Amino acid sequence: MKKGILSFASLAFLGALMSAQEIKFEEYDLPNGLHVILHQDNSSPLVTTSVYYSVGSKDEAKGRTGFAHFFEHLLFEGTKNIKRGDWSKIVSSNGGGNNATTDNDRTYYYEDFPSNNEQLGLWMEAERMRHAVISQIGVDTQREVVKEEKRLRFDNRPYGNLFTAITQTMFPASQYGWTPIGSMDDLNSAKLEEFQDFYKKFYIPNNAVLVVAGDIKPAQTKKWINDYFSTIPKGASITRNFTEDSPITQEKSVTFTDPNIQLPMYLYSYRTPGNTTRDSKIMDLVSSYLSGGKSSVLYKKLVDQDKKALQVSAESLAFEKAGVFACIAIPMGKTPEGELRSAIDNEIKKLQTDLISDEDLQKLQNKFENQFVNQNSNIHSRAESLATYYALTGNTNLINKEIDIYRGITKEDIRNAAKKYLNPNQRIIINYVPEKK
Template identity: 75%
Template structure:
């Protein structure tokens, strides 16, 4: 048997790669509870200033859903010092770019400027935190924006409500029961005072993480942070209530109709642990093994060989408190749902009873090494990873250490996760079908 060895050059390259991925950072807290993370990288003259607030869809209550995503839009309305409609103009006229996004667990805002405008980015995010304007004209305007977003991205988009169907049926009592965009009816019913109370409760320094990454001079950055953020009042302590669902012990089958599709989609969904657990990382590998690319087992079987599916995927979605593992299959022609389910169940059974091959295991490890490198290949990516690692994973240094968790996963771990979480009596089957005419 011929042994394969790495050349000295390859070994040296891998060593350099490992060192290059060590993200250095400094973190500290202001007296008002704001957590600050600084990352200095002077290789390019850009700075990203970002703020992650620990508020997402799961922090809402039934009957008033969609607030966190609504605020993603509303807090661009302006402040006493930034006129309504000027936020994006200020950013673009100073050579910057900015955006925001919301999940079930957090809301994230950022600006990236040439480094000579670092102070501007810090000031703008402090303005948003200190005194964002929450008035009726802003609420009315952004309601229409959110309605149009929902129409374009979900209601009028083929398969646009798959995630809604998934969370509505996989979670029944918990706050993951609704999608991030929430309910337009809830937003329409909410009074101005409710939006103002939501801002006062969640958009406070002790519920936020500020990251400044890039071409900075740390001592100067700290002075600006103290000046702009240090005097923002600390908010009241947030009492978080999460209501977990009872375990699924019997297979459930539901039907969801979509008027925008001609071909059905079939979803096989399981509840899994939240993204702070090691098992969530193992399930990421299970997902990659089953459907990570055209050489994955499900794609080769259902799409390439048997021609039974146009598309198939196994998706591991991690939230803060819980997770989802969901298979999605769109049939080729008139392929029955049962045929797709039989193949998927056979592959699950194979994982539960037989260890994956050494070759497949090595391919998995290579995929995750590559993903780790790519997610921190830009200053914006590093800023997001630092905030996410601290706020949602509980350890900022996971930006460097998380890959070690994936490296420690064994073939036995993969087998055990499939045995523990992917059983027929633990799932919801969603038949996502064309609406009847």
């Protein structure tokens, strides 16, 4: 019966993949270095205009953290031709939506418009790149916005500074050692000229990818792009001084306290390769095998059977140049940390010793094939994927081919990766515990 169910599921996923057409695109470079990607899909009257800037928290300097995320806010303040406070008003009054996101490696801005306002989206992003106003009033205003965001999302939220604990612990030397929100002290002490210099350094066409996706007419789109972007001056070449962290060769334990929690959380954290590597994708499968749902081995063992954990997961998080794999557990009752660690280590040891079953491998591949199809199921997500694949790898067609990497992962690959990266002498135990009253 199980084989029959699995075969039916496999056929369903295969059908979904076959029905997902190849994503076609056109790409070229402007003389100023701006990389342009066009994706035409006239199935609905919508257009996404987005710009990916290769600047994230890893491009900051110690003592001046939080700049990349700060600009995610600051560059909605206004431009030479868009009055302060009018950016979102213009977008919403023309039937659109807009936002931006920042992570450790990039900052991404977008507008979603009805296709009859495609030109407006292009003009606005060109304004952001060419004419953003970096003023003292804008800096002061957005400092307060970011402070409030930090209070709400991090300082006053249960387990809110968990990611901070991970980055500080796992990347003590490199620029991945702080989170994109950064330090409020750093932002407070920075002068206006430093923000202006950051804009001039990173917000340049030769550090950006422009994507226009949706209901477009490519010839007209190219003309608008040429009109608005081609005359923006090319910026100076960017020197990126990334510091590599030394390998972890001996297990150690660190403790962080959180006043907003009542239950401790324990993390068994290992350093892994960056997200452009094949091994990073193998670790994605390892993560899913260990804790992908209630049928996963860690959940069944620690939560269902032994009742030792209230919650357990294995998370694979990869940045451009490095990654983290963490097994995370919240104990049930007064279960000692050592018992959780022993149980998790036993499951990892099995993974390092025995091959997973054919059925389990097929389930994992089905899951990732389904995710691959879903993540590119609409215009907005396709635009972001196109920009990301080009910026990180130089291979935009991975939007069609990355799934082949996951399909090619074998049971031996999973066992070998667990052996290579998940050993006790390669980890740091993070005790994230309630602050004593």
